[in-house]
Amino acid sequence: MTGASAVEEALNRLEKTEEEIRAWVRVDAEGARAAAERTAGGPLKGMPFGVKDIIDVAGLPTECGSALRRGRVAAADAWLVDRLRGAGAVPLGKTVTTEFAYFQPGPTRNPHNVHHTPGGSSSGSAAAVAAGVVPLALGSQTAGSLTRPASYCGVAGYVAPVGAWPTTGITGLSPTLDAPGLLAPDVAALARAVAAVDGTEAETPPFIRVLLWPGTGLVGTDRAMLDALERTGRALVAAGAAIGDLGDSGLTGRLAQAHATVMAYEAARALADEAERPEYLSDPLRELLCRGRNIATREHAAALEVRHVVRARMLRLLENTDAVLGPAAPGPAPHGLAATGDPVLSRPWQLLGLPVVTVPGHRDAHGMPLGLQLVGHPDRVGRLLGVARHTEGLVRRITEGAP
């Protein structure tokens, strides 16, 4: 398919789905057509992509889901947008984010059931990929903002290690936690996009070693999700992998709490100017900023120390293990559009700044997607992607009923 026809196909599909899904803040059809004409080539030549509306695209506003940023046009592309342009891809427009990438939802609905949330904060990007409009979209994660919508919408997601991809041109919440990432229909497509961004090639190790993690004790993980995890673990063993048990001795719960402290503290400082105009903020965001202002720096420092100590331990563990495999969310997308679900199963890993790949394919009894997440070593992203691709193939065989 030529670049021009890929853009037209995306626009056609968007026309058919958008009224129902509401994934887009702004579509730049003329800009995308012109860019597709101009593009010189590259591994993603002509591929249209969606851009979460906290990420700058030159010439388009970055509105962050907030009236406070209405009409603010970006002068330059964010680093990640520019990298994808360099690989030949074409920004189609801006996708819905929750307000400043926190909890207050935008209008987006889950393509698998429009009465369910798509998750947040990368709501529009996940939904746009799930609805088949674009084969690639940009998101970001501070708590569970990419992994959770990927899981709820049944798409593949990649969260880069904190610090690996610059956040230049991204409106952030927390310098310690923010990480950009990608969403794509499957892990193979995701891996091609990661390779286009930073040259990392997916590589499947000859002998896969994975630790299963049932999720934190803080939330009851859905039975269908635990089944999906167990069946996937068995399939990995049957395919020759070594599977261990990470267990959860309360450690990841403690990490989740430390994460919440770091996030609130830093968000209150990142959005200090916005906090001066509370009449423009949602209740959840006002509450976060107020809570964050009241966190003492010594509490924040204690949370960072938890991160430091556990990260060192986890990196050693991940030197002899390819990934931790766990549920990407406590269960399928909750019913209703007033909230975006619980990020608790991402908080521990985002505190540690580790790369995460969400593997789609499982579904619950109602046909709603259930994602699994693989968490890896920040210096071995290629291996993480390879293990995720392998796992995705096994999930496909499980869910298609093959032996």
Place this chain on the structure above:
Amino acid sequence: MTGASAVEEALNRLEKTEEEIRAWVRVDAEGARAAAERTAGGPLKGMPFGVKDIIDVAGLPTECGSALRRGRVAAADAWLVDRLRGAGAVPLGKTVTTEFAYFQPGPTRNPHNVHHTPGGSSSGSAAAVAAGVVPLALGSQTAGSLTRPASYCGVAGYVAPVGAWPTTGITGLSPTLDAPGLLAPDVAALARAVAAVDGTEAETPPFIRVLLWPGTGLVGTDRAMLDALERTGRALVAAGAAIGDLGDSGLTGRLAQAHATVMAYEAARALADEAERPEYLSDPLRELLCRGRNIATREHAAALEVRHVVRARMLRLLENTDAVLGPAAPGPAPHGLAATGDPVLSRPWQLLGLPVVTVPGHRDAHGMPLGLQLVGHPDRVGRLLGVARHTEGLVRRITEGAP
């Protein structure tokens, strides 16, 4: 000494030295006295400290050495300032920074010879500690902005691993490279301050392993500096350490070049608004921003890939080695006040985001200080500080002529 008398002593010493040294942008005598009265206690009770003027102190302007920021009062303390307050220390005022922590010098002179630069960009903080005004000052490093002035002024310096100490409340140049840090008269005092900030305790390993690094081939390192390095290496061996050779096969030169690419690219984006008012910028800063704007994102991404690959290799090396020991600067502080010296020997390590301790004590034939730097593993800062403290003791014995 009580807190109040420590503040008075600092003010007295400042009165005696400031006309010559010009280290301070603004002294908050009343605020410091009041804070010393109020302070509840803590490991640094009543200790006055200087704050580089890109770092926020609530109620004081943060002017970044630029007319563009004149009179901009900070609403809240930076994270690091708040941590030190929590330990009982007291901000005495703001110290001179080069313009936006880049190359254009402020008025500060080197206390060891006022015709020589104190180095930059943490010029005032290094000079204020060297002049005996304060026993602690805050700095930051993007290229060599802390290590170099520490070396030139003969004080101890600590650069935190990138990402370990939040940059909240610090006006930065480059999210990938910026790291806060501390300056103190000696490594023991430095280690006490680090412990007060994040709980890291210096620990000397029973068997020290160090790799010597002669500096990059990009610059000729001063003969006196190489002598200081060699003598220190011999003293370490005589005290039972194992010394290897990191050599320099051109690798660190390549890192320094990649560093310059990342810094220019990110600074151009961080200071995009300031670049719109070039009449207020110095020539070096204008040149940096112009160069940075013209760096393609793919060049920046290639530089990040160099960082990624070499960092993984260096971390493995630093798991079996306590530190790399090298010159902290190419030589003593250059003559003249129009420039702040060359950061090239810091660029490789800052690109990798590793913690650095500058060890003072050596001097050249004219009595000008020569600092050595120890570069360590980001997860083993306590060990790095312990090795630095041990090394400082050996340097003291060398320079005092003891056997």
